[in-house]
Amino acid sequence: MGDAFLTGLGWLPRAPADFKARCQALAQSSAPGAELRALATHSLDALQLERLARSIRALRANDADLRPLANLKIGLLGNGTLDFIAPAVVSSAARHGLALECLRSEYDQVLQEALDPQSALHRAAPQAVVVALDYRALPLQVAVGDPGAAQAAVQAGLAQLEVLRDGLRRHSAVTVIFATLATPPESLVGSLDRLLAGTLRSIVLEVNRGISDLVAAHADHCLLFDVAALAEMVGTAEWFAPAQWNMAKLPFDDRFVPLFADHLARLLAALRGKSRRVLVLDLDNTLWGGVIGDDGLEGIRIGQGDAIGEAFLNIQRMALALRDRGIVLAVSSKNEDAVARRAFREHPEMLLRESHIAVFQANWQDKPSNISAVASALNLGLDTCVFLDDNPVERDLVRRTLPEVAVPELPEDPSLYPMALSAAGYFEAVALSAEDRQRAAFYEGNARRVALQAGVTDPDSYLRTLQMEITFQPFDAVGRTRIAQLIGKSNQFNLTTRRYTEAQVAEIERDPQAFTLQVRLTDTIGDNGMISVVICRHTAPDTWTIDTWLMSCRVLGRGVEQMVLREIGWHAERAGIRRLVGEYRPTERNMMVREHYEKLGFIQLSGSGEGPTEWEIRLPLATAAAPMSVKRLGFVDGAAADSR
Amino acid sequence: MTSTDAVTSVLTQIFRDAFDDDSIVLHRDMAAKDIEGWDSMAHVRLILAIERHFGVRLPSTKVAGLKNVGDMLDLISSCLPRQHS
Numbered sequence: 001m002g003d004a005f006l007t008g009l010g011w012l013p014r015a016p017a018d019f020k021a022r023c024q025a026l027a028q029s030s031a032p033g034a035e036l037r038a039l040a041t042h043s044l045d046a047l048q049l050e051r052l053a054r055s056i057r058a059l060r061a062n063d064a065d066l067r068p069l070a071n072l073k074i075g076l077l078g079n080g081t082l083d084f085i086a087p088a089v090v091s092s093a094a095r096h097g098l099a100l101e102c103l104r105s106e107y108d109q110v111l112q113e114a115l116d117p118q119s120a121l122h123r124a125a126p127q128a129v130v131v132a133l134d135y136r137a138l139p140l141q142v143a144v145g146d147p148g149a150a151q152a153a154v155q156a157g158l159a160q161l162e163v164l165r166d167g168l169r170r171h172s173a174v175t176v177i178f179a180t181l182a183t184p185p186e187s188l189v190g191s192l193d194r195l196l197a198g199t200l201r202s203i204v205l206e207v208n209r210g211i212s213d214l215v216a217a218h219a220d221h222c223l224l225f226d227v228a229a230l231a232e233m234v235g236t237a238e239w240f241a242p243a244q245w246n247m248a249k250l251p252f253d254d255r256f257v258p259l260f261a262d263h264l265a266r267l268l269a270a271l272r273g274k275s276r277r278v279l280v281l282d283l284d285n286t287l288w289g290g291v292i293g294d295d296g297l298e299g300i301r302i303g304q305g306d307a308i309g310e311a312f313l314n315i316q317r318m319a320l321a322l323r324d325r326g327i328v329l330a331v332s333s334k335n336e337d338a339v340a341r342r343a344f345r346e347h348p349e350m351l352l353r354e355s356h357i358a359v360f361q362a363n364w365q366d367k368p369s370n371i372s373a374v375a376s377a378l379n380l381g382l383d384t385c386v387f388l389d390d391n392p393v394e395r396d397l398v399r400r401t402l403p404e405v406a407v408p409e410l411p412e413d414p415s416l417y418p419m420a421l422s423a424a425g426y427f428e429a430v431a432l433s434a435e436d437r438q439r440a441a442f443y444e445g446n447a448r449r450v451a452l453q454a455g456v457t458d459p460d461s462y463l464r465t466l467q468m469e470i471t472f473q474p475f476d477a478v479g480r481t482r483i484a485q486l487i488g489k490s491n492q493f494n495l496t497t498r499r500y501t502e503a504q505v506a507e508i509e510r511d512p513q514a515f516t517l518q519v520r521l522t523d524t525i526g527d528n529g530m531i532s533v534v535i536c537r538h539t540a541p542d543t544w545t546i547d548t549w550l551m552s553c554r555v556l557g558r559g560v561e562q563m564v565l566r567e568i569g570w571h572a573e574r575a576g577i578r579r580l581v582g583e584y585r586p587t588e589r590n591m592m593v594r595e596h597y598e599k600l601g602f603i604q605l606s607g608s609g610e611g612p613t614e615w616e617i618r619l620p621l622a623t624a625a626a627p628m629s630v631k632r633l634g635f636v637d638g639a640a641a642d643s644r
Numbered sequence: 645m646t647s648t649d650a651v652t653s654v655l656t657q658i659f660r661d662a663f664d665d666d667s668i669v670l671h672r673d674m675a676a677k678d679i680e681g682w683d684s685m686a687h688v689r690l691i692l693a694i695e696r697h698f699g700v701r702l703p704s705t706k707v708a709g710l711k712n713v714g715d716m717l718d719l720i721s722s723c724l725p726r727q728h729s
Contacts, residue, residue, distance in 0.1 A: 047661055047693070054664075083685050084692075243704045248688040255696065 080251030303349025672714030
C-alpha cells in the first residue's frame with residue numbers, strides 16, 4: 001500500500017481525462033495562475049508533469065500574469081541528469097502555490113556553475129539553489145576498518161559542499177538548500193556496515209550528519225532537503241536504479257520523479273511562506289468510527305482494544321501532534337451541535353477535547369460554507385486550510401467550490417489516514433519557533449461556533465455534475481435484510497423512528513394496503529447503496545399516511561427527499577389518492593427533520609412545540625426539475641423509468 | 645489483435661506522447677534520423693516510458709544495441725511474459 005500510494009501521489013485526485021486539452025488551453029485562459037494550480041493538483045505522472053511544464057514555459061514566454069501563484073527562481077544542481085526532474089519540479093511547484101523558474105546544471109557541471117561568477121546560474125540570480133548531489137558525486141573513498149581514512153573521506157565530502165556554499169554565497173544572498181544523501185542498499189559485510197568505520201554506509205551516515213550540522217550552523221541562509229528520508233520511505237533498493245544511472249545518469253529511479261518533485265516543491269513553498277496552517281476535521285468516520293447521531297455516544301468506535309477504535313485514536317493523536325506544533329484545528333461536521341460536542345466532552349477515550357478545537361461547526365449546512373466561515377473566523381486564507389473527510393462526495397464538493405483548500409484523498413482503511421495526511425506534506429515548515437508552537441493555543445476560542453456567510457456554493461450546479469441516478473423499488477426479498485437494518489438503526493433522518501423486525505418488514509411487503517419504497521443512489525463517485533426507506537399506509541379512501549420515512553445522512557443536501565416525495569406522489573395519484581399525510585415524532589436524535597414536511601411544502605394539521613406534529617399535502621404535487629435521473633424497478637403497475 | 649499488433653499500438657502511443665505529435669506512424673525501419681527531436685534524451689525518455697507502460701525492465705546490455713523501431717518491438721516482445729493461446 002505505502003509504496004503505490006506514495007509513488008503515485010495517492011493523496012491527490014486523479015488527473016481529468018481532458019488533462020492534455022486543458023494544458024493546451026492554458027494559453028487562452030483568463031486566469032492561468034489559478035487554472036495552473038488546479039491542473040497541478042492531481043496525481044500527475046512524469047509525462048503529465050512535463051506536459052504542464054511546457055505550458056508554463058509557454059505562458060512565461062508570453063509574459064502571462066500567473067498570480068495568485070508567487071514567483072520564485074531557483075537553481076537545481078545535481079551530479080546526475082536533471083532533464084526530467086527540473087520540469088517536474090516546476091509543475092509540482094504550481095500545486096504548492098508557486099510560479100517557479102528552475103535553472104539546472106548540465107550533467108557534471110556542478111562546481112563550474114556554483115563557482116564561476118559568470119555562469120548561467122549566477123547570471124540568472126536565483127533566490128535559492130538546491131544542491132542535490134548523491135553519494136556518487138562526492139570523493140567518498142571506502143576505507144573499511146580504517147577510522148582515520150574514513151574520517152578523511154567524510155571531511156573531503158563535506159569540504160566540497162562547503163566550497164559550493166561559499167561559491168554560491170560569494171556574489172549573492174542566495175538561500176542554499178542541501179540534500180542529504182540516500183544510502184545505497186548494497187552492503188559489504190552486512191549489519192556490521194553501520195558500525196564499521198569506512199564502509200560506504202557509515203561514511204554516508206557521517207556525511208549526512210555533517211550536512212545537518214552545516215545547515216544548522218548557517219540556518220539564516222541554509223535549508224535541508226532530506227532526500228535520505230525520502231529514499232528510506234520508499235526503500236533504497238527501489239530508489240536506486242543502477243541500469244538507469246548507467247544508461248543516462250538518472251540519479252534515482254524515474255518512477256519517483258513526481259514524488260521527489262513534490263517534496264522539493266513543498267519545501268520551496270514553505271520557504272516562500274506558503275505552508276498550510278489549519279486542519280479542518282470531519283467527525284463521523286473521520287475522527288471516530290460510526291455515526292454519532294445514529295449510533296450514540298456509546299456506539300462510536302474510538303479507543304484501545306478495538307482495531308477500528310485504535311485506528312481512529314491514531315488519527316486523533318496525529319491531529320493533536322499537529323496542534324502542538326502550531327497547526328490550528330477546526331471541525332466541520334454534519335451533525336447536531338450538542339450531539340457532536342458530547343463526544344468531545346464526555347467520551348472517556350477521546351483524545352481531542354473542545355479546548356483543542358478553535359472553531360467547531362456542527363450543523364446541516366454544506367461544508368464549503370462552513371470551511372469558509374472557519375477561515376474568516378480565524379482571519380486566515382482558504383489557501384492555509386486542509387480539509388480531512390472520509391466522504392468522497394464532500395471532498396469533491398469542497399475541491400470544486402473552494403479550490404484553494406487542500407483536500408487529501410484517503411485510503412479505504414482508517415488505519416492509513418495518518419500516513420496519507422502526512423504523505424501529502426501540507427504542513428511543511430522550514431523552521432519551528434516557540435511562537436509557532438503556541439499559535440494553536442492563541443487561536444483557540446474554545447470551540448466557538450461561527451455564523452455562515454451566504455453565497456459560497458451553488459449546490460444545484462454541483463449536483464448536476466454528480467450525474468446521480470436514483471432507483472426506486474417496492475420492498476422485496478432481496479432488499480429485506482437491509483431494509484430491516486435501516487429501520488432498526490436510523491436515528492437522525494427518521495421521521496417516526498418506528499422499528500420493525502425483518503418478519504414485520506416481510507408482512508408489510510405483502511400487505512395490499514401498504515405502499516413501500518426502497519431507494520438506491522449512484523453517482524460519478526460510486527454506488528451509495530440503499531439510502532432511503534418509505535412505508536405508506538392506505539388510511540382513508542383518498543389518503544396515504546407516511547408511516548415511515550428515513551434516509552442516510554450521507555446523502556443529505558442532494559435533493560433526494562424531493563425526489564422521494566415526487567415518487568410517492570406519482571404512485572399515489574395512479575392509485576387514486578388525493579392527499580398525503582406525514583407525521584413527525586420527535587426523539588432525542590431526530591431534531592434535524594423537525595421541519596422536513598414544512599420544507600417540502602406540507603401544511604401543518606396538528607401538534608405544536610416539542611410534541612409530535614402532523615402534516616398534509618394535496619395531490620397532484622407541483623412539478624420541479626429533478627437534479628438526477630430516475631429508474632423504477634419491480635412495481636406491479638408496470639411503471640417504467642422516466643428520464644428526468 | 646495479435647500480441648505484436650498490441651505492442652506496436654502501445655509503442656505508437658508512447659512515441660506520440662514523447663514527441664507530442666499525434667501523426668506519428670511507426671514502421672520497423674524507422675530510426676532516430678526519421679523523427680525530429682529523437683536525440684539521446686528523447687531516447688532515454690522512450691526507454692523509460694516503455695518500461696513503465698509494459699511493466700518490464702529492459703536489460704542495459706540490450707538497450708545499448710537498439711538501432712530502430714523494429715529492434716525496439718522485438719526487445720519488448722522478448723521481455724513480455726509468454727502468452728498461452
